[in-house]
Amino acid sequence: MARRFRGEGTHKVDAKGRVSIPASFRRVLEAGDPNWREGDAPELVIVYGDHRRKFLECYTIEAINEVDDKIDALPRGSNERKMLERLFHGHSHPTIVDDTGRIVLPAKLRKKIELEGEAFFMASGDTFQIWKPETFDTVELARTEAWLDGLPEGTDPLIFLDGVKGD
Template identity: 70%
Template sequence: MAVRFRGESHHKVDAKGRVSIPAGFRRVLEAGDPDWTDGLNPNLVIVYGPAKQTYLECYTIEAINEVDDKIAALPRGSQPRRMLERMFNGQSHPTNVDETGRLVLPQKLREKIGLTAEAFFLATGDTFQIWNPDTFEAEEAAKAEEWLDSYPDDFDPLTLLDQGQGVA
């Protein structure tokens, strides 16, 4: 997909679970929905995944179709295929952006990630994540700092791009 999610932002969540999506993210959702045309609301899929997952991963229709194609290429009945089908098909919520540019997050999804008054949106390229801001700061920001601390002070993260797929 040529258009990518970029940036991060905080948005209020109302009592009904409605939260505004960053405008730039809405443009990517529109571009990634083959059925979207002017005047329609773009579709997306929110994957909430297994119990250990502490955020919601939001996919454009094109991006989730790529994942589905890769899952379908695995041997039918194999353990990896069954697990991935459960995570990406069963533990997901197909939805769309409403007329005002908001998502309605069901109670089950809000409870899973401890979302109350505010949501933190984080772009991850072909997807974006929705976090409880406190969880993100406590877990993910600390992981990023720890990872960067494992490299020398003059480390340039762009050097990893030349290493190919072997980077963990």
């Protein structure tokens, strides 16, 4: 199975912060958790980051391990390493998907992105994001549209992949 999240969806958030993860996302979380076995709850890490971030970024265990390996490769004591450790280790929340396909978003995380009755899920390759639907529409969707509108007429965004080398 590919390790990429694809698609989007909106799901209800209950008063306790429980929200269903899209089913296709759960399959990727299972595949990206080296300790997961049939019947187990897949693990993930929610990175909420700094004050500028208006969304929660959810990583599979394999994806966050890749980030951790890159952080560990930085010189010990460097400012870059300290800041990235703070953003990805300190400002994160490890959790599991329960047997009904839900996660619990703590009040602190819901408050940070002003999440109330619904959560918008957006795939982002090897991560997925959780947004307040209105924030996604006004911030991120507007950003994407502005980028597309700035391209010359008739430009196919796939052109940016020309010349990109694979791993």
